[in-house]
Amino acid sequence: MSNNLRGSSAIVGVGLAGCGEAHGRMPLDILAEATHNALDDAGLKLSDVDGLFTGSSYHFMPTLSTAEYLGIKPRFSDGSMVGGSSFVAHTLNAAMAIKTGQCDVALICYGSNQRTAGGKLATMSEQQIYEAPYKPRYPISSYALAAARHMHQYGTTREQLADVAVAARQWAQLNPAAFAQDDLTRQDVLNSRMISDPLSLLDCCLVTDGGGAVIMVSSERAKDFPNKPVYLLGTGTAHWHRQITQMPDLTVTAALDAGKRAFEMAKLTKDDVDVVELYDAFTINTILFLEDLGFCAKGEGGAFVENGNIAPGGSLPVNTNGGGLSCVHPGMYGIFILIEAIQQLRGGCGARQVDNPEVALVNGNGGVLSSQVTTILGTEAVL
Amino acid sequence: MPSNSHRFSGVGPDQTYRDYLSNQQFLLPQCQSCNEFHFFPRVVCPHCGGFDLEWKALSGLGEVHSTTTIRRKPERGGNYNVCLVTLDEGPRLMSRIEGTDSLTVNIGDRVKAHINNESDEAFVVFNLLTEAP
Numbered sequence: 203m204s205n206n207l208r209g210s211s212a213i214v215g216v217g218l219a220g221c222g223e224a225h226g227r228m229p230l231d232i233l234a235e236a237t238h239n240a241l242d243d244a245g246l247k248l249s250d251v252d253g254l255f256t257g258s259s260y261h262f263m264p265t266l267s268t269a270e271y272l273g274i275k276p277r278f279s280d281g282s283m284v285g286g287s288s289f290v291a292h293t294l295n296a297a298m299a300i301k302t303g304q305c306d307v308a309l310i311c312y313g314s315n316q317r318t319a320g321g322k323l324a325t326m327s328e329q330q331i332y333e334a335p336y337k338p339r340y341p342i343s344s345y346a347l348a349a350a351r352h353m354h355q356y357g358t359t360r361e362q363l364a365d366v367a368v369a370a371r372q373w374a375q376l377n378p379a380a381f382a383q384d385d386l387t388r389q390d391v392l393n394s395r396m397i398s399d400p401l402s403l404l405d406c407c408l409v410t411d412g413g414g415a416v417i418m419v420s421s422e423r424a425k426d427f428p429n430k431p432v433y434l435l436g437t438g439t440a441h442w443h444r445q446i447t448q449m450p451d452l453t454v455t456a457a458l459d460a461g462k463r464a465f466e467m468a469k470l471t472k473d474d475v476d477v478v479e480l481y482d483a484f485t486i487n488t489i490l491f492l493e494d495l496g497f498c499a500k501g502e503g504g505a506f507v508e509n510g511n512i513a514p515g516g517s518l519p520v521n522t523n524g525g526g527l528s529c530v531h532p533g534m535y536g537i538f539i540l541i542e543a544i545q546q547l548r549g550g551c552g553a554r555q556v557d558n559p560e561v562a563l564v565n566g567n568g569g570v571l572s573s574q575v576t577t578i579l580g581t582e583a584v585l
Numbered sequence: 586m587p588s589n590s591h592r593f594s595g596v597g598p599d600q601t602y603r604d605y606l607s608n609q610q611f612l613l614p615q616c617q618s619c620n621e622f623h624f625f626p627r628v629v630c631p632h633c634g635g636f637d638l639e640w641k642a643l644s645g646l647g648e649v650h651s652t653t654t655i656r657r658k659p660e661r662g663g664n665y666n667v668c669l670v671t672l673d674e675g676p677r678l679m680s681r682i683e684g685t686d687s688l689t690v691n692i693g694d695r696v697k698a699h700i701n702n703e704s705d706e707a708f709v710v711f712n713l714l715t716e717a718p
Contacts, residue, residue: 331599332625333679335701335708338667339655346653347669354651354692398667399654399688447624447669447679452651 208467209585211297211308212424212431215244215417216541221530222381224411225318229260230271232413232532233313237272240415245428246307251417253278253305255296256312257288259533268311278304284441285568286481289414289536290575294437296418306419310540313413314532330445339398342406342484344446344570346398349486351452353400355501358489360400362504364391366485367404367527369513374524376514376554381410382528391485405485407526407535414537416544421585432544435470435561435580438463441573449571453501457494457565457574464563464576472496474584476559477546478518479539481567482525488512491565492520495576519556522546536566540577547581560584593636598626601640606707609700611645613676614638624676645698647672647711654687666690670698670711684712 217239220232233256241248254276258264265279280295282288289310296308330340338344352358368388374380386404394404424431440459443449465471472495480491489503497518498506506512512520523529523542530538543562545551560583566575595601598614602625605612615622618635622643629636652668666687671677682690683701696711 335704335706336667336679336681337655337665338653338679343653343655343667347651347667350653350692351651396654396656398656399652401653445679447677452669 207294207297207301208435208469209433210421211300211418212421212433213416213418213544213579214424214427214429214431215240215246216544217241217243217415218379218541219413220313220315221379221412222410223318224315227315227318227411229258229313229315230268231313232315232411233268233311233415234272236313236413236415237309237311240309240311240417243429244417246417248272248274250307251309252276253296253299253308255280255289255292255308255310257281257283257534258312259314276305284439284573284575286483286534286536287566287568287573287575288534290437290540290564290566290577291439291573293418293434293540293577294439297434297437300418300420308418309415310418310537311413311415312534312537314534315411316533317409317411332447333445341570342401343398345484345486346401347446348449348452348490348571349400349484352486352489355453356504358504360392361388362489362508363400363405363485364388365507365509366482366488366512367391369507369510369516370482370521370525370527372513373522373554374528376552377524377529378552380524380529381408382524401484401486407483407531408528410530410532412530412532412538414541416537416540430548430581432547432579432581433585434577435584436464436467436578437575438467439573439575444569444572446570453490455490455494455571455574457491457576460574460576461495461565464578468578468580470561470578470584474561475563475578476519477522477543477556477562478520479523479543479562479564480521481535481539481565482521482527483531483535483567485527487567487571488520490571491567495563495565514554522551522554522556536568536575539564539566543579547579593628598628602626603706605640606700606709609707611643611698611700611709612640613643613674615641622672622674622676624678643698644673646714647696647698649682649690649692649694649696650677651692652682652687652690664688670696678709681710682713683710
């Protein structure tokens with residue numbers, strides 16, 4: 203059944219707005235600008251949108267607030283909330299909605315002013331009552347506990363974690379839109395202020411503002427738009443826990459299942475993937491997801507990211523926009539990895555453009571390594 | 586008619602857990618169907634779906650599964666430990682290791698629980714176990 207969705211819908215428009223700092227603007231201001239940028243990109247009007255997919259840390263009923271702000275009356279809405287992975291998950295729900303006729307033009311969108319709001323609305327999650335007495339820093343301590351365990355079991359080193367940050371920065375330096383552009387060395391990361399061992403300041407993603415939007419339609423009409431269509435070949439979702447205490451194995455994420463499901467739907471393998479966009483909230487994420495998605499064996503992620511292997515010129519292009527570590531990370535980052543993958547498949551990414559990619563893999567992360575959603579996108583050549 | 590039988594009685598599992606802690610006792614529910622303990626306390630066993638749960642005292646013994654040191658300036662109270670402990674009975678919980686420099690805590694260290702009463706709400710913390718268990 204799931205194979206009915208392979209290639210059934212396509213992305214025909216993308217938009218970004220307010221990435222970096224957007225002083226004096228509210229989350230929905232940023233979302234609205236990104237949405238109109240995506241509509242312009244697709245050559246569509248706001249009134250064409252009849253399906254809305256969004257998530258928010260600010261709005262309890264995000265589809266209602268977003269539709270009201272934009273001035274649309276969608277006939278299908280989905281506000282499924284799985285943290286930063288939500289927007290990647292929305293691709294599957296949008297494909298299903300389009301395939302079953304619930305909507306014709308799906309808008310997936312997000313906006314946040316997390317940086318310039320300066321601590322206002324900073325709490326991104328309800329308090330976990332069995333963790334609160336111990337005052338973990340949320341969410342870094344949960345990721346630190348996973349990183350410490352990975353280092354203990356597999357000998358992963360802080361140097362290898364640092365190499366993830368260095369590779370992300372090297373990609374960012376090829377992307378004029380990336381927020382962090384300064385040179386970064388392994389030693390800089392090792393010397394940065396320790397926050398929650400073994401993760402230091404430069405093992406953490408940025409805190410920026412920013413918004414993004416993606417327009418999806420049925421593949422049958424995908425060629426009626428100005429841009430080269432990018433087809434949704436597969437999406438798989440998986441979640442195994444909410445709080446870090448409940449994670450079955452701190453060194454294995456649910457991307458193991460999400461990736462298998464996405465590849466199965468796409469009828470592709472990891473060897474077909476030309477460019478990889480992973481949700482790098484912390485340096486350990488990249489290592490865990492490369493392992494769980496099959497790009498290297500469990501425990502070998504540290505060695506895999508060493509020596510520039512995922513940096514520009516390496517064997518596998520990973521996080522080509524500079525990642526959450528060096529490009530943009532406004533609270534939830536899922537929409538941005540989706541957009542970078544789409545831009546890479548369209549071509550025209552300038553200095554960071556991967557050589558003629560046909561298949562891109564996106565892995566969204568939500569919570570504390572809790573929700574994993576893998577999406578595989580492709581050009582017409584692999585349809 | 587849908588079944589609406591009472592599967593448990595009395596206060597819920599969270600309140601029961603806290604009531605035991607405030608009486609200086611560390612207990613968790615054990616499923617009488619599959620014999621597994623679980624944390625956090627629930628009305629239904631997450632391992633098998635069983636409702637026949639009994640609160641059982643724990644040995645208090647366990648092992649550090651992972652550990653982190655939250656860095657804080659001395660004038661703000663200094664560094665402190667946050668860890669995950671796997672109890673000998675099986676469940677894993679978040680806690681902290683007291684009585685030692687957090688940076689010296691290692692994964693695999695054997696630990697013993699005690700109840701911290703410094704705040705309004707009692708909670709479980711651990712000390713390194715130096716003698717043989």
